[in-house]
Amino acid sequence: MKHTIIFAGVGILMGLLTSLVGLPAMVEYSAWAGLYLLLMVLGLKLAVPTPVRTMGFASTLAGLLTGSTQVILMEHYRANNPWYASEFETSTAADLSTAFLVQGIIFGLACGLLVGLAVRWRQAKSQA
Numbered sequence: 858m859k860h861t862i863i864f865a866g867v868g869i870l871m872g873l874l875t876s877l878v879g880l881p882a883m884v885e886y887s888a889w890a891g892l893y894l895l896l897m898v899l900g901l902k903l904a905v906p907t908p909v910r911t912m913g914f915a916s917t918l919a920g921l922l923t924g925s926t927q928v929i930l931m932e933h934y935r936a937n938n939p940w941y942a943s944e945f946e947t948s949t950a951a952d953l954s955t956a957f958l959v960q961g962i963i964f965g966l967a968c969g970l971l972v973g974l975a976v977r978w979r980q981a982k983s984q985a
Contacts, residue, residue: 861915863899867892868919868965872926879937889964893972900976908980912973913966920965924958931957 871892875885896912905911927934931953935945945953 861911861918864892864896864915865918865922868922868961869926871919872923872930875923875938876927876930876934877937879934879939881940889968893968897972897975900972901979904980905976908976909970909973912976913969916965916969916972917962918965919969920961920963921958922961923965924961927957927961928954 871885871888874880874888880888893916896916900908900912931950935941948956
């Protein structure tokens with residue numbers, strides 16, 4: 858349970874970072890990849906009994922919190938992420954809010970399930 862709380866906190870941190878500082882897409886994706894690698898190491902160290910479910914839930918929660926933070930700080934996000942200017946001009950605030958939340962949830966779920974499957978595979982390999 859504690860790794861779920863830690864990873865959810867990372868979701869808020871990433872939401873704050875992308876909104877208040879702004880990260881180009883490749884930098885943001887690289888940061889997420891590093892965090893998922895750390896989540897995988899944490900899952901292996903803690904010997905999580907249900908890694909797919911646990912990592913999927915933790916990551917979905919992190920994505921939801923990232924998207925929610927970006928929605929709350931949308932004006933800061935717009936100001937600090939000029940590389941998305943074309944999307945900001947053609948979308949309403951409601952559309953952007955929905956996009957932030959949906960993208961966070963889907964990205965979080967997909968990556969969490971992949972990390973959970975990788976942890977489960979490594980656990981099964983080490984037991985064999």
